[in-house]
Amino acid sequence: MTPAGGGAPATPGAAGSAVGRPRRILLGVCGGVAAYKSADLVRRLRERGHSVRCALTPTAVRFVSPLTLEVLSGHPVFGEEYLEPGRAGDEEHIAAAAWAEVLCIAPGTAHMISTLALGLAPNFLSTLALAFRGPVVVAPAMHSAMWEKPALQENVERLRRSGVTFVGPESGALASGEVGLGRLADAQAIAAACEGSFQSLTLAGLTVLISAGPTQEPIDPVRYLGNRSSGKMGFALAAEAARRGAHTVLVAGPVALATPPGVERIDVRTAREMEEAVRRHAGAADLIVMAAAVADFRPAVYETEKIKRHAGTPEISLVANPDILASLATLAPRALRVGFAAESTLASDEAARKLAAKGAHFLVANDISRSDIGFGAEQNEVTIFGRETDSETLSRRPKSAIASALFDRFEVRLAELSSAAEAGRESGSGRS
Numbered sequence: 001m002t003p004a005g006g007g008a009p010a011t012p013g014a015a016g017s018a019v020g021r022p023r024r025i026l027l028g029v030c031g032g033v034a035a036y037k038s039a040d041l042v043r044r045l046r047e048r049g050h051s052v053r054c055a056l057t058p059t060a061v062r063f064v065s066p067l068t069l070e071v072l073s074g075h076p077v078f079g080e081e082y083l084e085p086g087r088a089g090d091e092e093h094i095a096a097a098a099w100a101e102v103l104c105i106a107p108g109t110a111h112m113i114s115t116l117a118l119g120l121a122p123n124f125l126s127t128l129a130l131a132f133r134g135p136v137v138v139a140p141a142m143h144s145a146m147w148e149k150p151a152l153q154e155n156v157e158r159l160r161r162s163g164v165t166f167v168g169p170e171s172g173a174l175a176s177g178e179v180g181l182g183r184l185a186d187a188q189a190i191a192a193a194c195e196g197s198f199q200s201l202t203l204a205g206l207t208v209l210i211s212a213g214p215t216q217e218p219i220d221p222v223r224y225l226g227n228r229s230s231g232k233m234g235f236a237l238a239a240e241a242a243r244r245g246a247h248t249v250l251v252a253g254p255v256a257l258a259t260p261p262g263v264e265r266i267d268v269r270t271a272r273e274m275e276e277a278v279r280r281h282a283g284a285a286d287l288i289v290m291a292a293a294v295a296d297f298r299p300a301v302y303e304t305e306k307i308k309r310h311a312g313t314p315e316i317s318l319v320a321n322p323d324i325l326a327s328l329a330t331l332a333p334r335a336l337r338v339g340f341a342a343e344s345t346l347a348s349d350e351a352a353r354k355l356a357a358k359g360a361h362f363l364v365a366n367d368i369s370r371s372d373i374g375f376g377a378e379q380n381e382v383t384i385f386g387r388e389t390d391s392e393t394l395s396r397r398p399k400s401a402i403a404s405a406l407f408d409r410f411e412v413r414l415a416e417l418s419s420a421a422e423a424g425r426e427s428g429s430g431r432s
């Protein structure tokens, strides 16, 4: 599949067989060139055993024939132009919403995404979406300039926060002839996302410990050594862990961010306070992600009174702070341990050295020399280095989407660690 381009990673069933039981999928088709691909999507969904009904917006009808979708789905299509004669239109969208177990909007246009984000209902499909209570999957398709527009990304974020799953868009040739991020995701990836939307509590029963934000190392009562971390990346990770059902503990340095729903938050200021909080929870954690930008050094002496300017320029000597991540291999040997690396560049051999030095399973590197990602930015682009896996780059996208893609990878590794532990128990050797 296309992890690097923004789509979901390969999942069981992505090659053509359904995950879970067959579902009733309502496919909402919006008006864009990619609407013609909805015909193939209907076929793929039906091949996987699902029942499919289609609802078309008035513009979609100009790109794909309702008759085609009717024949392929085996059902009449929904839409304002196809309301059953003699039946009140305002009942039909309720009936359609009640029939569906999952609403899949593919292709999702910028207009439809923003309409859903604002809770508007200008046409049959958006009215149906408002009335629908189950999982919603959106597969966007549009020109990359439209997809990247901050106003649209804010609406995508808003929908993600309310639980909508986005699959894609992917990079490649666009209808304009240009190449960029904006192509409709592969039909099998969309089908897998629809099936996966019923399995969202994938971390239920597990404990995830995350650190976020900067640390502040006080020099005197008013001054400190700190860094530019806003905490956004770590908070996005915590929100994703909680959304997947994990008991989530977030150790946060000083940041101005609201606690994500369902997250247990511990506020700290210094590296040593962060170390103490992380140590307290590490033993119970199945997964630990150190996204915090921990100060490596602190002033050797804390001046209890504000240092006066007239006393001359002070010399501040520094001492090393504890390396929290490195200590976790001993404290939490059974947990999956992940570090972040704030680097301008990170070569594979350097990443391997850092992975070993930190005793981590994964290192997620972000380029801090760029202003559009990393420190303080709404978006990030990361390269994941693993002990036993090739590096993989996740292209620039909102930090919530990076968090989601990272957890997809962490879950695969957690499952491997769990199987290895099980095998170890069976052979009587235990997991190391």
Ligand code: PMT
Residues within 6 Å of the ligand: 212, 213, 214, 228, 229, 230, 231, 232, 233, 234, 271, 290, 291, 292, 293, 294, 295, 296, 321, 322, 323, 324, 325, 326, 338, 339, 340, 341, 342, 343, 358, 366, 368, 374, 375, 376, 377
């Ligand atoms: O917070 P945002 O504004 O959203 O920005 C996100 C981020 C850029 C801060 C984040 O994605 C990131 O890169 N965090 C790690 C920053 C960092 O401290 O990198 P490092 O290369 O110095 O440290 C490597 C790893 O060791 C990190 O997981 C760090 O948490 C950990 N560490 C570092 C020093 C220390 N004394 N103890 C540690 O545990």
